[in-house]
Amino acid sequence: xxxxVNLADSGTEISATSSVATGGQLSAQGRIGLxxxxxxxxxxxxANVKITxxxxxxxxxxxxxxxxxxxxxxxxxxxxxxxxxxxxVVPSTGISGYADIPKIVHLNEPAEVRRTRSFxxxxxxxxxxxxxxxPAVGLDVQIIAENRIFVRGRGLDAExxxxxxxxxxxxxxxxxxxxxxIRGRLDILGKRLDLxxxxxxxxxxxxxxxxxxxxxxxDDAELFVIVEGPADMPEISFVxxxxxxxxxxxxxxxxxxxxxxxxxxxAVQLASAVATLAGRGGIGIVERxxxxxxxxxxxxxxxxxxxxxxxxGKYISDNAYTEVEIGADGQSQINLNLDLTPSSKLRGQVDxxxxxxxxxxxxxxx
Numbered sequence: 001x002x003x004x005v006n007l008a009d010s011g012t013e014i015s016a017t018s019s020v021a022t023g024g025q026l027s028a029q030g031r032i033g034l035x036x037x038x039x040x041x042x043x044x045x046x047a048n049v050k051i052t053x054x055x056x057x058x059x060x061x062x063x064x065x066x067x068x069x070x071x072x073x074x075x076x077x078x079x080x081x082x083x084x085x086x087x088x089v090v091p092s093t094g095i096s097g098y099a100d101i102p103k104i105v106h107l108n109e110p111a112e113v114r115r116t117r118s119f120x121x122x123x124x125x126x127x128x129x130x131x132x133x134x135p136a137v138g139l140d141v142q143i144i145a146e147n148r149i150f151v152r153g154r155g156l157d158a159e160x161x162x163x164x165x166x167x168x169x170x171x172x173x174x175x176x177x178x179x180x181x182i183r184g185r186l187d188i189l190g191k192r193l194d195l196x197x198x199x200x201x202x203x204x205x206x207x208x209x210x211x212x213x214x215x216x217x218x219d220d221a222e223l224f225v226i227v228e229g230p231a232d233m234p235e236i237s238f239v240x241x242x243x244x245x246x247x248x249x250x251x252x253x254x255x256x257x258x259x260x261x262x263x264x265x266x267a268v269q270l271a272s273a274v275a276t277l278a279g280r281g282g283i284g285i286v287e288r289x290x291x292x293x294x295x296x297x298x299x300x301x302x303x304x305x306x307x308x309x310x311x312x313g314k315y316i317s318d319n320a321y322t323e324v325e326i327g328a329d330g331q332s333q334i335n336l337n338l339d340l341t342p343s344s345k346l347r348g349q350v351d352x353x354x355x356x357x358x359x360x361x362x363x364x365x366x
Contacts (some may be wrong), residue, residue: 089155158184
């Protein structure tokens with residue numbers, strides 16, 4: 001921490017900067033009164049601060065915040081934060097495979113044991129949330145990420161974007177808004193289903209909550225795969241229109257036939273697909289390759305004749321996304337998507353035969 005504090009009769013003038021252990025820098029400038037109620041007016045600058053949960057997400061954020069009010073109980077943190085590329089990992093297994101420990105009554109508890117439980121946050125303070133930690137601070141913080149929120153794992157590869165607002169207090173955070181699907185797919189046993197619907201919002205504990213829907217049509221029946229719930233432990237369901245049992249939907253989805261008629265080898269494949277969706281299949285070789293190359297999207301597809309196509313996608317700036325598609329016949333195509341405004345996009349393409357195209361698109365959600 002590098003700080004300069006100038007003392008005066010009525011208050012202090014502060015100018016400080018500090019590096020953050022996970023990466024990035026925080027700075028603060030402003031004034032704090034020296035008399036009750038200690039009037040505070042600080043401008044905070046957040047520069048590429050990394051926010052991470054080793055098992056769930058990693059993000060970098062920048063922006064400006066203000067901390068103003070009376071330090072004895074009327075402080076408000078407000079401002080605007082912009083998220084850079086954000087990775088949310090749907091873990092291959094749950095964060096914890098065990099149920100919560102039931103309430104335990106400790107009799108004649110030694111001081112060392114109580115201290116250990118205190119360090120672990122297992123003591124019941126008997127008060128409201130935030131008790132003992134000072135007055136709760138009011139919140140009015142806007143979080144912006146128009147794109148590059150990637151959700152990956154269990155066969156999912158999706159990109160979302162949008163805005164959130166955090167209100168309430170530090171003792172009771174209330175998230176408003178959500179991030180919407182931009183593009184994505186679900187990979188089940190070599191079958192790629194495009195995501196048709198998707199969103200992510202935050203609950204009070206700030207764990208991302210997902211709803212992603214992929215669909216396809218087989219023999220006049222529309223089949224849906226729905227991934228829904230907290231990102232650390234989502235539920236997978238299979239439904240269809242007209243309605244059918246989930247096992248029949250899965251059999252039709254993977255093999256185009258009822259599950260009772262599949263072969264022994266197909267049954268093994270089915271078990272592998274279920275294991276992947278349940279979180280026991282690992283990240284796979286394609287995802288490892290994407291992580292190694294550093295691109296934002298890597299998609300390998302195989303048609304009914306066994307021919308393979310490749311698609312690579314990468315953001316070249318905050319609002320420009322480019323894709324390269326290489327077909328099994330060696331033909332390739334370059335696509336460019338440029339976000340002009342939140343509702344208008346410019347799209348262009350060129351292929352190896354010299355064919356070009358350009359279009360202006362306007363989209364609005366209601």
